[in-house]
Amino acid sequence: MTALGVVFRPQFPPERLREVARAADEAGLEELWLWEDCFLESGIASAAAALAWTQRLRVGVGLLPVPLRNVALTAMEAATLHRMFPGRFVLGVGHGVQDWMAQVGARADSPMTLLREHLAALRALLRGERVTTDGRYVKLDGVALDWPPAEAPPVLAGASGPRSLRLSGEAADGTILDASVTPDGVRRARRLIDEGRREGGRTGHHTVVGYLHAATGPDAVARLKAELERWDDASTLELRAAGNADAIAEAVQRLADAGADTVVLQPTADEPDLEGFVRFIAEEVRPLVPQDASSGRGEVSGS
Template identity: 60%
Template sequence: MTVRLGIAHVPTHAPETLRTQAVAAEDAGLDDLWVWEDCFKQSGLASAAAALAWTDRIRVGLGLMPAPLRSTALTAMEIATLARSFPGRFVPAVGHGVQSWMGQSGVRVDSPLTLLREHLAALRSLLDGEEVTSSGRYVTLDGVRLDWPPTTPVPLWTGGVGPRTLALTGELGDGLILANALTPDDVRDAVATARHAASAVGRELADVHATLIVATGPHAAERLAAELPQWGADPERGIGAAGGADEIAAGVRALADAGATAVAVQPTADEPDLAGLAAFLGREVRPRLAG
């Protein structure tokens, strides 16, 4: 099985826990560390920059940066800086944001998908070193070109869960990040929607990121059941995995069989040992995936 195995730094854990988790994830031989940008918790870009600086090999993904919160030019500058500083190790992802949070922030727009489309198109051109002039509904640029564009191609992922967002990802994104933990059947349907849209415009969507909420150790099933409602999931729907290495590996494998190429294990909010969980994933779960 070729699925990438990673761990997420969930913003239900304090920012100061990130360093220990990032170093442990790299020491455990995991492929990826994913950081979040949920309002009003932690900065995704600050977290990604710190994690990249504290490690040497592991890939760091950021999903998802809300487009309404961020100037397109500034986002391009920030992505390019990290991409040049840590070539090949940073995967940025942008989305249209949770609309209630965008409203709280005073940046909610009438058409989130129009903004995301304009934002993605301009970002892609800027990161490719092009000069961009645009006069869209939301993104307006006048002769903007990065002085220090990335020296190697930067994947620009996007995603969400709605069918129109999934279709836009297939049309413009380099990878799909499923913003919520989903069942394997949900993942399969989402991947089909995005890949159909990619095929319609002559593209191929190769990368798909999915999340698996995990609890292990004593009372794992009870802890998972208590965690799922925080993310709008019914404990009876079969989302997440609880138990030992066999159960966790089976959960990862099910998402991979549904089309995920990268799976991030999401610790519960009450996880007492983030470093220990990372070590467990590398020592016990990863070998079972290889088998």
Template identity: 60%
Template sequence: MTTLGVVFLPQNPPETLPAVARAAGAAGLEELWLWEDCFLGGGVSSVAAALASSTHVRVGLGVMPVPLRNVALVAMEIATLCRMFGDRVMPGVGHGVQDWMAQVGARPASPMTLLREYVTALQALLRGDMVTTEGRYVRLDGVRLDWPPDPAPPLWLGATGPKTLRLSGELAHGTILSGGTSPELTARARELTGGHPLAVFVPAATGPGAEQRLAALTLDHPGVHGDAAQIADAVMPWIEAGATSVILQPTPDEPDLPGFIRFVAEQVRPKIPRA
């Protein structure tokens, strides 16, 4: 089944998020996604605010950079969110931007080794297991959550390169593809991950100046623009390529984000087949 969502960009002031989440809930939006970009809003606190300000909307965090956060702490945060908000929580982790990781003294020599160790330990912790491991990066000595989620949530993994895509297909529930990913690359990602769920961020704009606002972005794929019918038609290549969640990414200068959410949920969604 294809779902449709919207990104709340971290370039937006954090204090505007509760109103945006309320608008998403009122409009019946299926998914609201958040990013944790350095050095903007905190991902976990933002997800908690969005969940608390809405009902029914699933909220995704794509992604928490694994070099930046201890795996036990991330397990605690995810477990707490899931116990409070259930299956509306969609947690995602990933490499993070390596230049940013270097800025904070957390860049690993082997990102792939770290990610494998991290995801393996994180999923075990979320299952409620007692975890002892002595990896190159992840080291835990008899760690078990007192309040594990029940059930453990599906874990998403942010990925772009072929090695990470294969790792995501091996270990994760689904893969998050960054904004600017073309339908062709989406199809390749589906092949490399083995056909599991794919969420892809697609830049989108509507209203006056929509095409010009998209053109100002430096992305490999120009995104989609126009009225509801035009945008619905334009996202079909991603769906046909295997995307199970198409998350429309407004431009940073979107003048009316609540209005954009209502447009997506109320006008675009009915024009896109669910199956």
């Protein structure tokens, strides 16, 4: 099935998260996503709070920048959330913004090597394995979690360029694409991910999460145009989601048809009613997006 979500952007103050998460949960929205952007809000702290405030909402972090985090800490935090809220937490990791990593003295000379090592160790730790590794960046000596998840959870990776997309296919369980990716970009990403999966001998379904700029209301087109200019996104408005429920559902379906399993609606920075936005997506857009249970969409396989 095609899952729908909304991202609570860290440009919104953290004290607003409670009401937005509760509105999403009450309206039946499937997923709420969070970002760990420097130097705004913590992904793990926000995810823990959102999970505690809700009953069935899935909460994704897309993504944690691996240069900021020792892999053992990432595994400990992820395992804790998976055990406390089974089936409701989705973890994504990635390179991070290199300028931000440089600001905190954490920039890696080879982000690809770091991400590969981090993914391998993180997935092994979450499987309950005892890990010893002496990589370029990741070094563990007989480390194992005392409280691993009951079942090995999927780990997603943020990716954009060809090398990162192939790496995600090879070493991660799913891929997160940013809002600049068009339907054609999703198709290209799928091909590159599949190349990596073949190289790594991976089987099972590999979930692709795609973000989509979205705005509704009488000033939707103007706000979305300004948002794309802020992101320096040259995409046409026709490839984004502006307008009523039908228009947004059509934009969602274009990404789904291209290969996105989960589409996360990304509101504009000046969205005047976040709670209303998540209710609108859950109650008016969701019924217009077909759910094909036979496609395997909305599920992540760790195989």
